[in-house]
Amino acid sequence: MTSADSARIPRHIAIVMDGNGRWAKLRHRPRTFGHNAGRKAVRTVVEGCLREGVKVLTLFAFSSENWQRPQDEVGALMELFVRALDKEVDELHGNGVRIRFVGDLGTFENGLRQRMTAAMSRTAGNDALHLNIAVSYGGRWDIVQAARKAAEAVARGEIRAEEIDEQLLGHWMCLADLPPLDLFIRTGGECRVSNFLLWQLAYAELHFTDTLWPDFNQDSLKSAIEDYARRERRFGKTGEQVARKA
Numbered sequence: 001m002t003s004a005d006s007a008r009i010p011r012h013i014a015i016v017m018d019g020n021g022r023w024a025k026l027r028h029r030p031r032t033f034g035h036n037a038g039r040k041a042v043r044t045v046v047e048g049c050l051r052e053g054v055k056v057l058t059l060f061a062f063s064s065e066n067w068q069r070p071q072d073e074v075g076a077l078m079e080l081f082v083r084a085l086d087k088e089v090d091e092l093h094g095n096g097v098r099i100r101f102v103g104d105l106g107t108f109e110n111g112l113r114q115r116m117t118a119a120m121s122r123t124a125g126n127d128a129l130h131l132n133i134a135v136s137y138g139g140r141w142d143i144v145q146a147a148r149k150a151a152e153a154v155a156r157g158e159i160r161a162e163e164i165d166e167q168l169l170g171h172w173m174c175l176a177d178l179p180p181l182d183l184f185i186r187t188g189g190e191c192r193v194s195n196f197l198l199w200q201l202a203y204a205e206l207h208f209t210d211t212l213w214p215d216f217n218q219d220s221l222k223s224a225i226e227d228y229a230r231r232e233r234r235f236g237k238t239g240e241q242v243a244r245k246a
């Protein structure tokens with residue numbers, strides 16, 4: 001792969017995996033059937049990212065708002081996460097994947113939280129792909145928790161309030177130690193961000209597809225990456241300025 005090719009591979013992809021419920025409905029099956037099929041799509045996309053050389057994949061598995069879904073669906077999703085952790089961690093670890101859960105982990109019951117922590121510690125030394133799973137996560141929650149940390153640092157006298165700028169606050173946001181988000185993908189036909197990674201999305205390229213999440217496969221990932229590769233990223237500069245630097 002030439003360096004020109006690798007510049008066209010996004011280093012960091014984030015995905016809103018939408019459409020599991022509709023996929024199941026089309027098959028006259030319960031929504032949980034769709035979530036199970038969604039889990040297989042997660043596997044496919046992780047393999048695709050490893051193959052394409054994507055360094056970071058961040059998946060929206062459960063939003064702060066998803067707690068409001070019917071209790072049996074929430075329960076089934078929690079069970080699915082436990083089963084996925086028990087079944088998939090060995091293989092992910094074998095493939096050099098580092099797993100990280102991001103979100104308000106304090107909202108989960110003990111057993112699940114311990115499994116999450118164990119998976120994170122076990123894979124902490126891996127570097128082939130950073131797989132971040134956002135659970136009980138909301139972009140506004142992320143900004144609030146960063147602001148709270150900044151306020152605490154001021155209260156301890158470590159920084160002055162006037163010193164808080166984008167760079168300093170950004171340092172407390174989730175995923176701050178990883179490459180910035182390049183490509184945001186949402187499946188399932190809706191064109192909205194739904195409170196995912198609000199801060200981190202500032203300069204990301206957005207790709208929306210009608211494909212329902214369980215149908216998202218290697219080809220879908222490739223076409224999203226090709227779509228990204230065609231974009232000109234200007235970061236607020238003019239096209240001429242960007243061309244001069246290339």
Ligand code: FPP
Nearest residue numbers: 017018019020021022023035038039061084
């Ligand atoms: C949105 O589809 C999907 C979710 C709320 C759950 C996402 C979970 C998975 C893909 C399961 C596996 C994940 C991991 C990390 C093991 P929806 O239910 O809102 O679909 P709809 O819009 O068609 O109703």
